[in-house]
Amino acid sequence: MVTLEDLRGDSPAFNGSFNKIRDKARAIAKNEDEVDTLMTQRILKNFFKFNAKKARERRQRLLEKERTKKTVVKFIRTKKPDAFTTVTTMPKSKRCFSEIDNNDEQPKEVKEQSKKRRGMELRMIPDMPPEFKDKIMELKGSDVNLVIQKVLFDTDLSSHQDRLAIPSRQMKAEFLTEEEQVKLDEKEEDGKRCKGIEVPLIEPSLENSSIKLKKWKLGHNNTYVLSSPWKHVVERNKFMSGDIIQLWSFRVHQKPHFALVKIDN
Template identity: 45%
Template sequence: MVKLEDMEDVMMKKDHWEKFDALVEVAFVAGQQEEDEEREKKMREEMEEAVALLSLAAKKHCKNVQRPYQQPNMEPPPDMPESFRRKIMEMGGENVAFVIEKMLFDTDVSAGHNRLSMPMSQIRQDFVTEEERKRLDSTDANINGVEVILVEPSLEEDEVMLKKWKMKRNSILYVLIKNWNSVVDRNGLGAGDVVRVWSFRVGSKLGFALVRVGDEEDEGKKGKSTGKKEKDGGSGSGSGSGSGSKGQEAEDNGGNEVGLGSTSHANMMCS
């Protein structure tokens, strides 16, 4: 619809208007308005069509992207040492899955903390059942943990407790507690050691295999300790390895500052 303000520029050109001239000018302005509206509508339709085509192309691309692991752009998981694989088979274990590689911090090996932390942001594959998840998420202190088997670096078996802790900045950790100090002492674990963790199942029971990177395997001696490291300061605390409490705080906050070469957390366009 042509409004009075639409005609202001035209009306300023003449002091006096004949009826016919006025009608012609109104028709001309109306025609220009209609053309502008059609042009704008066509541009809007073309833009919407382009966005739709880009969206469809992105979906097709993402559908064809292979994502074998839960977290994006990670290198393939390492192979489990043969001695651990045999140990798990002897136990009747199955469903072996790589969980995490991390550097041990002072708080992972100190007697006062008595726990191993595994930030959920660095977990490579989910390993809990729905029932275990409910227990871990429960606010009831009597049930919010899961008893699990632990195969130590020495290939000895122990039982520890798996719990889920919510930390500041909304980060979440899986932690292994109960008997963890004994595991540290028996295996000579210290701050700065790099460990890898695999999960497995013996029947319905959850288990973990803890492997220290760099331990030499003695294939001819099953069940014996294959890698107790000699440490200058004795067992356990490892305060001189340079890992420090700041790095542990970053890990507890869910950050990836730990930064081992085997796992790079790059973003992908497809999620």
């Protein structure tokens, strides 16, 4: 709730800048009504940005808490010098195989495969392949983070659904700024669907393309999805149910980019 103290500038949501906002509004406004309008617009913008920042911080704390509580990470030196494989183990009593995809949709033989592959997914987290690192270096990319490693299901490959779900509970890192979070929540003209943002993508084939990042309401949770033209990415890279993929994020000139890696089985 916004209080009188908030409007006076004492709230962290406005960073103590109420008087500055008022002075700037008076400097460009033609009358007091226009001053009120300009101030209202600016205050609401600051308030929404403040809430988006707090929500992002809460999500990050929950992710850190889950990783600290459930995950033990070990680094094992491989035969190659200076190369490491990340091995993630889950306590037996707390193994979590939650997916957005409903297992009831899968045939019996695919279910058995999925269980085995999903267990592998949780245990082994390979490093990014060197050819992708080279590609990112060519683009002068920075701030590289693994967003998610997951098994592909039939629902991820359906041309009718045309989307890749990125469940927040399986994310390894948050990858958007607060401004990008706000932009992601902007609605289309119908006022129902989110517009999403276009993000450049390095595909498993190392081909450069772009893809739409959106936020969907699935059940009680908001979930990131890679939307159109995801089905064309599936076709070009010959994805199959049971494949394991990694989605990495990085930045070029402060703009978000993705790299999609297919893990060799």
